[in-house]
Amino acid sequence: MRLSTPRWWYRRERSHAPVTRMLLRPLSWIWAGATARRIAKATPVDPGAPVISVGNLTVGGSGKTPVARELLRLLRAEGIEAQGLTRGHGGRLEGPERVDPATHSAVDVGDEPLLLASEAPVWVARDRPAGARAAVAEGAAVLVMDDGHQNPSLNKALSLIVVDGETRDDEWPFGDGAVFPSGPMREPLAKGLARADAVVVLLPDDAPGLDPELRAVFGDLPVFIARLEPAGPPPPGPQLGFAGIAKPWKVERALTAAGCELVDFASFPDHAAFSDGDLKALADQAEARGAGLVTTEKDWVRLPAEWRDRVAAWPVAARFEDEAAVMVLLRRVVAPPA
Structure with missing residues (x-):
């Protein structure tokens, strides 16, 4: 059973769910300690090609996959044979396995690899070094590893x-700084930033700019702004929206900001496997209100094939504000072919 992301995780004031936070704090210490020991004891492997790790410090919901997909696009546009590497969260295949969107489903490889595979060759592998070596053997000149910051198995x-980077009211990307399960952090903020070379702050398309208070958190680290832009308008007419991602409330906001006529919105846990019963209930609600069904591209790839014609996918893409500066950073890692 998958659980929905607690909204109070992202409230920086501890007055939200104070008893729950307190009761979960000892488990947070155990989680943080185990993560630190795993990273400290690891002996990273050199797979024979540069590895660009795209990760985050929180449990889901930061936009890693859109950023990884954009990096793959930029590198390949330079003529560099960039390939993706991911664990394949939610998929049944252990790998190493090259993702084939024509034959693999989200049940096989997970939803995120299918999105990445629309941009470049992608490998799923529970054993990241084995997946990296398989990709290099097939010609990868650079690897973009999705969700790799707490995985110490490869040289980066x-x-x-x-x-x-979306902040409003008292919502804060790191909550009150507590580590899972008392908060959204995978590890303490300072420890995670100490292993980073740069930060990508992902903002909604309509956000005014980077919060100066948030920028100050990253100290001297280079910070790049990326915008999550709709790849097209939402479907016309009344729509019942739904999403099973880490922060489904952000999808509702984004659809509304894009002009979608939402009659209602249903939230599901991250990576939810939509049952036929779930979808029939949504379809019945939509029909009763004279509305269509719309969801994210990431959720759409998890739908059973027979439902895809009945649900509109609303794709979005990450685009860097200063693409030239990002390319300067990437070229330090791998140069385009002569």
Whole structure:
């Protein structure tokens, strides 16, 4: 059973769910200690090609995969044979396995690899070094590893941290700084930033700019701004939206900001496997209100094939504000072919 992301995780004031926070704090200490020991004891492997790690410091919801997909696009546009590497969260295949969107489903490889595979060759592997070696053997000149910051198994030529930069009310990307399960952090903020080479702050398309208070958190680390832009308008007419991602409330906000006529919105846990019953219930609600169904591209790839014609996918893409500066950083890791 998957659980929904607690909204109070992202409240920086401890007045939200104070008893729950307190009761979970000892488990947070255990989690943080185990993560630190695993990273300290690891002996990273050189797979024979530079590895660009795209990770985050929180449990889901930062936008790692759109950023990884954009990096693959930029590198390949330079003529560099960039390939993706991911664990394949939610998929049944252990790998190493090259993702084939024509034959693999989200049940096989997970939803995120299918999105990445629309941009470049992608490998899923529970054993990241084995996956990296398989990719290099097939011609990869550089690897973009999705969700790699807390995985110490590979040498990293570049470690990027992706941060959800949307702040409003008392919502804060790191909550009160508590580590899972008392908060959203995978590890303490200072420890995670100490292993990073740069930060990518992902902002909604309509956000005014980077919060100066958030910028100050990253100290001297280079910070790049990326915008999460709709790849097209939402479907016309009334729509019932739904999403099973870490922060589904952000999808509702984004659809509304893009002009979607939402009649209602349903939230599901991250990486939810939509049952036929779930989808029939949504379809019945939509029909009763004269609305269509719309969801994210990431959720759409998890739908059973027979439902895909009945649900509109609303794709978004990460685009860097200063693409030239990002390319300067990437070229330090790998140069385009002569």
